[in-house]
């Protein structure tokens with residue numbers, strides 16, 4: 001499912017574009033498909049803007065030319081994965097702890113294209129997938145206390161192949177937050193969390209997404225569709 005949706009995303013790319021290169025497993029497949037199209041000459045003069053150390057390393061390995069976020073005034077198209085997508089195309093991202101740069105790139109892009117498999121579509125955000133919140137290392141406990149006053153329970157994200165917490169590309173920590181009733185007003189929660197001292201950014205992407213491509217299995221065959229945004 002991820003491969004077909006990654007391939008479908010590349011069909012939206014045109015030569016001479018500056019592209020935001022997302023993070024995560026679906027975005028990684030998209031970056032590989034992009035490299036294939038560039039190698040075959042079907043896409044020319046593409047420049048990528050990485051959203052993470054992961055996408056930067058992959059693009060370098062695949063000889064996709066990169067430019068720094070600070071040196072571009074505008075990005076034509078950003079393609080990225082997501083952890084949850086609601087019917088209004090509001091998102092939770094940051095399962096890979098990359099949401100700070102992902103949001104910077106998405107905000108600078110003319111178009112944000114999200115690539116997911118069907119399991120990521122939800123009616124209400126945050127009922128099962130916790131909202132990632134990037135916090136300064138010495139502020140995590142204090143932020144956790146404020147979030148609990150907002151009726152959110154949070155856990156410090158721990159690394160799996162390192163003792164101790166996950167450290168982001170910016171050198172910060174991640175709190176994964178679940179609200180008792182999920183998130184019904186993403187715009188409000190996004191602002192309230194970002195207003196807590198010590199918070200750098202959270203994984204709510206509000207009113208940024210232009211199009212979603214969804215991969216699903218139909219009659220044992222992976223297919224892609226693009227749902228309409230609910231108003």
Ligand SMILES: O=C(CO)[C@H](O)[C@H](O)COP(=O)(O)O
Nearest residue numbers: 024025026081094095096098
């Ligand atoms: O936001 C992200 C990383 O911070 C990813 O895009 C998100 O976690 C989806 O990843 P995957 O395609 O592996 O399911």
